[in-house]
Amino acid sequence: MSKYDIIVLGSGPGGYVTAIRASQLGFKTAIVEKESLGGVCLNWGCIPTKALLKSAEVFDYLKHAEDYGLSLENPDKDFSKVIKRSRDVAAGMSKGVQFLMKKNKIDVIEGFGKLKSGKKIAVTDKDDKTKEYQADNIIVATGARSRELPNLKQDGKKVIGYREAMSLEKQPKSMIVVGSGAIGVEFAHFYNAMGTEVTVVEFLPNVVPLEDEEISKQFERSLKKAGIKVMTNSSVESVDTSGKKVKAKVKTKKGEENLEADIVLSAVGIKTNIENIGLEDLKIKTDKDKIVVDDFYKTNVDGIYAIGDVVHGPALAHVASAEGILCVEKIKGMDVEPLDYGNIPGCTYATPEIASVGMTEKQAKEAGYELKVGKFPFSASGKAKAAGKSEGFVKVIFDAKYGEWLGCHMIGAGVTDMIAEAVLGRKLETTGHEVLKAVHPHPTMSEAVMEAVAAAYDEVIHI
Numbered sequence: 001m002s003k004y005d006i007i008v009l010g011s012g013p014g015g016y017v018t019a020i021r022a023s024q025l026g027f028k029t030a031i032v033e034k035e036s037l038g039g040v041c042l043n044w045g046c047i048p049t050k051a052l053l054k055s056a057e058v059f060d061y062l063k064h065a066e067d068y069g070l071s072l073e074n075p076d077k078d079f080s081k082v083i084k085r086s087r088d089v090a091a092g093m094s095k096g097v098q099f100l101m102k103k104n105k106i107d108v109i110e111g112f113g114k115l116k117s118g119k120k121i122a123v124t125d126k127d128d129k130t131k132e133y134q135a136d137n138i139i140v141a142t143g144a145r146s147r148e149l150p151n152l153k154q155d156g157k158k159v160i161g162y163r164e165a166m167s168l169e170k171q172p173k174s175m176i177v178v179g180s181g182a183i184g185v186e187f188a189h190f191y192n193a194m195g196t197e198v199t200v201v202e203f204l205p206n207v208v209p210l211e212d213e214e215i216s217k218q219f220e221r222s223l224k225k226a227g228i229k230v231m232t233n234s235s236v237e238s239v240d241t242s243g244k245k246v247k248a249k250v251k252t253k254k255g256e257e258n259l260e261a262d263i264v265l266s267a268v269g270i271k272t273n274i275e276n277i278g279l280e281d282l283k284i285k286t287d288k289d290k291i292v293v294d295d296f297y298k299t300n301v302d303g304i305y306a307i308g309d310v311v312h313g314p315a316l317a318h319v320a321s322a323e324g325i326l327c328v329e330k331i332k333g334m335d336v337e338p339l340d341y342g343n344i345p346g347c348t349y350a351t352p353e354i355a356s357v358g359m360t361e362k363q364a365k366e367a368g369y370e371l372k373v374g375k376f377p378f379s380a381s382g383k384a385k386a387a388g389k390s391e392g393f394v395k396v397i398f399d400a401k402y403g404e405w406l407g408c409h410m411i412g413a414g415v416t417d418m419i420a421e422a423v424l425g426r427k428l429e430t431t432g433h434e435v436l437k438a439v440h441p442h443p444t445m446s447e448a449v450m451e452a453v454a455a456a457y458d459e460v461i462h463i
């Protein structure tokens with residue numbers, strides 16, 4: 001039986017990053033994967049969606065060429081080529097992980113892994129052959145899949161999840177997107193930009209409900225301006241897929257509404273892959289669909305750890321990677337601090353983009369802080385004006401007493417690349433005054449952060 005220091009089960013951004021860090025730290029490492037290296041993120045999540053959204057953005061530029069003094073007759077798209085480009089990007093990324101495994105001397109074991117007692121994993125390959133492997137430490141990183149609601153069963157054709165949504169052969173004429181979290185609105189934006197008639201149905205009062213309320217409101221206005229129908233405080237009660245189109249019964253505050261579309265996309269969250277991997281046999285504790293772990297990702301069973309989407313915390317690729325790194329550094333005996341879940345950025349890559357970190361204004365008030373809040377609109381930014389992207393704003397929230405940067409919320413073009421400033425500033429315990437005195441380059445969208453901070457302290461220049 002092959003023996004390792006560490007075996008990682010699952011090769012998403014949690015698993016493969018964990019394996020690389022383990023190898024860097026001198027551990028003899030193997031990774032088990034039943035599908036494609038890179039997990040959901042590289043194959044079915046973060047990366048292929050961003051490739052689709054890039055096509056949507058380019059198409060949008062082409063359609064609005066005249067706004068930039070350019071002319072182009074009848075710009076058009078080839079939907080199947082747009083999908084193919086996204087699939088090619090994903091396949092290329094997965095190959096990249098293959099290279100990284102080789103470079104870091106990590107053994108890749110193909111097949112479905114199941115935990116066994118005695119710190120073993122039984123891996124069954126596609127020919128149904130099972131082989132056992134042993135390790136001093138096993139790290140479970142089996143991730144998640146699209147969650148199914150009982151009244152919204154996915155048949156993969158008319159009622160679909162995110163995998164089908166990014167690999168459809170034919171563009172639907174109309175689509176109902178159920179759920180307005182990041183995944184739902186990214187697809188809503190993509191399909192709308194491609195010319196599909198899109199309706200978003202959200203159960204809660206606000207779209208992108210985890211965001212600061214002002215961001216949600218601005219985003220809803222943007223969705224509507226782009227031609228997307230938005231139904232908040234609404235829920236899909238049932239769907240009828242027997243006809244050519246899907247009929248959806250939607251409960252709204254004003255009563256029942258019947259919608260019809262070619263396809264319904266269910267984007268109501270995730271379900272973790274924790275079944276049939278041996279958790280019950282080993283008596284590993286779970287809670288509400290998640291594996292229970294301590295601050296350094298150790299389960300209740302010695303030598304077994306879990307990271308990424310399978311544990312509590314935000315289901316994001318960068319979180320999965322950070323958890324995995326910390327987990328193996330702790331196994332190595334390094335002096336590490338638990339992850340600060342209060343300083344995790346979250347991004348949505350629709351148009352406009354949304355990026356945020358820390359507390360919303362409501363959360364900060366509820367936590368009892370006295371606040372200094374500043375906002376700067378991109379309509380007052382030279383770079384945004386020049387780019388023809390003046391929609392949105394940056395909002396910063398500081399504690400009035402000590403100047404602690406409590407939260408930063410942005411909506412606008414390119415803000416997902418700007419939020420790192422707030423993450424780093426908060427990590428280094430920066431005060432508003434320090435951000436204000438850090439000279440930002442001109443003209444950039446990032447000046448809006450400095451100006452928003454200036455607005456919080458009544459020193460704003462450009463509004």
Ligand SMILES: Cc1cc2nc3c(=O)[nH]c(=O)nc-3n(C[C@H](O)[C@H](O)[C@H](O)COP(=O)(O)OP(=O)(O)OC[C@H]3O[C@@H](n4cnc5c(N)ncnc54)[C@H](O)[C@@H]3O)c2cc1C
Nearest residue numbers: 010012014034039040041045046113143308309315316317
């Ligand atoms: C459409 C979409 C868009 C997203 N966009 C973003 C984004 O922009 N930014 C972001 O941060 N996050 C995004 N996410 C979330 C992100 O993809 C996940 O948080 C991340 O992939 C979780 O990583 P993980 O390593 O925990 O698990 P996963 O990426 O789910 O990987 C788990 C791997 O384990 C394998 N596996 C499972 N069970 C077994 C088994 N028994 N044996 C062997 N292998 C097994 C699976 O095949 C899979 O490859 C998106 C998700 C979706 C669905």
